[in-house]
Amino acid sequence: MKEQKTTKVPVWDLPDVPKGKLPPHLQLQRTRVLCTFDAPTHTESIQYSGAYAAMGVDNSLRLEEFRNNFRVEVIKLTEDDMEFDMIGIDAALANAFRRILIAELPTMAIEKVLVANNTSVIQDEVLAHRLGLIPLKVDPRLFNYMIENDEPNEKNTIVFKLHARCERGSPRIKVTTNELKWLPNGSELILSTEKPTQDSTSKTKTYTSFNCRQDTLPEFLDNPIVPKHDDILIAKLGPGQYVRNFATPLVNETSTNEASAISFTFPCMIESPHVSSNDTFSFGGFIKLAGAVGSGKNEGLNVMGTSGSVGMEIELEAHAVKGVGKTHAKWSPVATAWYRMLPEVVLLQDIEDGMAEELFKKCPVGVFDIEDIGKGSLIVFDQFIDRQLGRKRATVARPRSCTLCRECIRGDDWDKLLSLRRVKDHFIFTIESTGALPPEILFTEAVQILEEKCERVISELS
Amino acid sequence: MEHGSFQDESQATFSLTDEDHTLANSLRYILNQDPRVTFCGYSIPHPSDARVNIRVQTTGDPARDVLKDSCQDLMLVCQHVRSTVDQAVMEFKSKQGVELMKIK
Numbered sequence: 001m002k003e004q005k006t007t008k009v010p011v012w013d014l015p016d017v018p019k020g021k022l023p024p025h026l027q028l029q030r031t032r033v034l035c036t037f038d039a040p041t042h043t044e045s046i047q048y049s050g051a052y053a054a055m056g057v058d059n060s061l062r063l064e065e066f067r068n069n070f071r072v073e074v075i076k077l078t079e080d081d082m083e084f085d086m087i088g089i090d091a092a093l094a095n096a097f098r099r100i101l102i103a104e105l106p107t108m109a110i111e112k113v114l115v116a117n118n119t120s121v122i123q124d125e126v127l128a129h130r131l132g133l134i135p136l137k138v139d140p141r142l143f144n145y146m147i148e149n150d151e152p153n154e155k156n157t158i159v160f161k162l163h164a165r166c167e168r169g170s171p172r173i174k175v176t177t178n179e180l181k182w183l184p185n186g187s188e189l190i191l192s193t194e195k196p197t198q199d200s201t202s203k204t205k206t207y208t209s210f211n212c213r214q215d216t217l218p219e220f221l222d223n224p225i226v227p228k229h230d231d232i233l234i235a236k237l238g239p240g241q242y243v244r245n246f247a248t249p250l251v252n253e254t255s256t257n258e259a260s261a262i263s264f265t266f267p268c269m270i271e272s273p274h275v276s277s278n279d280t281f282s283f284g285g286f287i288k289l290a291g292a293v294g295s296g297k298n299e300g301l302n303v304m305g306t307s308g309s310v311g312m313e314i315e316l317e318a319h320a321v322k323g324v325g326k327t328h329a330k331w332s333p334v335a336t337a338w339y340r341m342l343p344e345v346v347l348l349q350d351i352e353d354g355m356a357e358e359l360f361k362k363c364p365v366g367v368f369d370i371e372d373i374g375k376g377s378l379i380v381f382d383q384f385i386d387r388q389l390g391r392k393r394a395t396v397a398r399p400r401s402c403t404l405c406r407e408c409i410r411g412d413d414w415d416k417l418l419s420l421r422r423v424k425d426h427f428i429f430t431i432e433s434t435g436a437l438p439p440e441i442l443f444t445e446a447v448q449i450l451e452e453k454c455e456r457v458i459s460e461l462s
Numbered sequence: 463m464e465h466g467s468f469q470d471e472s473q474a475t476f477s478l479t480d481e482d483h484t485l486a487n488s489l490r491y492i493l494n495q496d497p498r499v500t501f502c503g504y505s506i507p508h509p510s511d512a513r514v515n516i517r518v519q520t521t522g523d524p525a526r527d528v529l530k531d532s533c534q535d536l537m538l539v540c541q542h543v544r545s546t547v548d549q550a551v552m553e554f555k556s557k558q559g560v561e562l563m564k565i566k
Contacts, residue, residue, distance in 0.1 A: 072550040074551055461476075
């Protein structure tokens, strides 16, 4: 007897493969990152529109679908921090927002430091670097960028003054941002012009040319521009010191003319009360440094001991301008901004009793909870039944706090019981602002900047 | 700047200056979702130059139009994201305000 030839049925018509939808294992690959013990798998997002064309599933982005599925949930919102969830967006866009938040949102930061006097132990450039990193509490949208060859005016510069001094005899003082005073009228340091015969009635030229006072503008009337925190330590100034030893110019025997003698300047008052007069020469006031006289002879300076300055003083003016984080990190408006994908912990099998306890203890952040099963329905009349009442089961209570330490899948065979995954389109964004702008406004500005970039491309193409 | 051919408008390489992964990756994502696109990718010839090359190959439509449409789609997506976030923040703030009132 001949067997009936089995009719070929296309696999799509088989009853258990739903048409127009992906089979569950492919859906898992598409929407979840599987975090196995070695490395995460399926991390790339399948973006190609025709990726599942053979299955009859359309993978393309329909704007309508995106609009319907996209959700935002704010978890925490304070003056400086924000944590919110974005569901339905892709990693490419989330990363674009993160990059713009860090590098392309403008802020104001101190760029030029005009030092009038610095006799502290902090060098000029170190002081200027520290001043640049101080976050300023001012809305950068009210200012313009300073273009090259532009005059510093009230629309693109903010001027601060710092004048601190430690008197002789007083203990070491800390110079904090409290002492950084805003000068709404612009710079007070006078530009030295080449023509001293200028009309004395004309306005003295300073380093900035403000046309009007900045605090007459409505935004600054009631809130002066200050650094965000007034307790940031800028420098420490100590009092003057006695100099025990002295400095002698070491001159080669053969040279006797004045040109090869070296003298030096530092503002100091040197008192050597314990040194006898025949091996020191005491001098007070200022001594001029006449440059390095290097004529090949063995000349040097024999400074034996440290000199302290009388009353360390810092007097400077700092000009703040607008910039972006790409140029220098001081202009970054966020302390940092980061995102992570929502973790998902799935128990592949029921985990009970001893294993459940073990799992509960293993997790350092408390993702799992023990649940009693068989509660209340058994009557205790026997110790045997009593043991059955104590049956426990592990459940996943707080998957969101999972840090993916993988402690729960360590050990033999634990990874067959648990599956650690990440949801590919659910991002938990955290933004920590340094204070110039509140975080929700920062995010809105970042999205706007991405829109402007697109517009620029469109106008270039047309 | 478009590097393409006048005979075959469906494939071209667009060289954008002053751009980096921020815009290029997002554009590539949106381009990929467009059903008219057979191939799209981006590369950065040298990290010191701020220049990005985006390659687009389509099923017949001119590549420039497809790129323009994708930019516009990206703008619409951004606008939607912005409005949703603003709305969510407002709701959260009003909810917080209501809770504060309750405590008071």
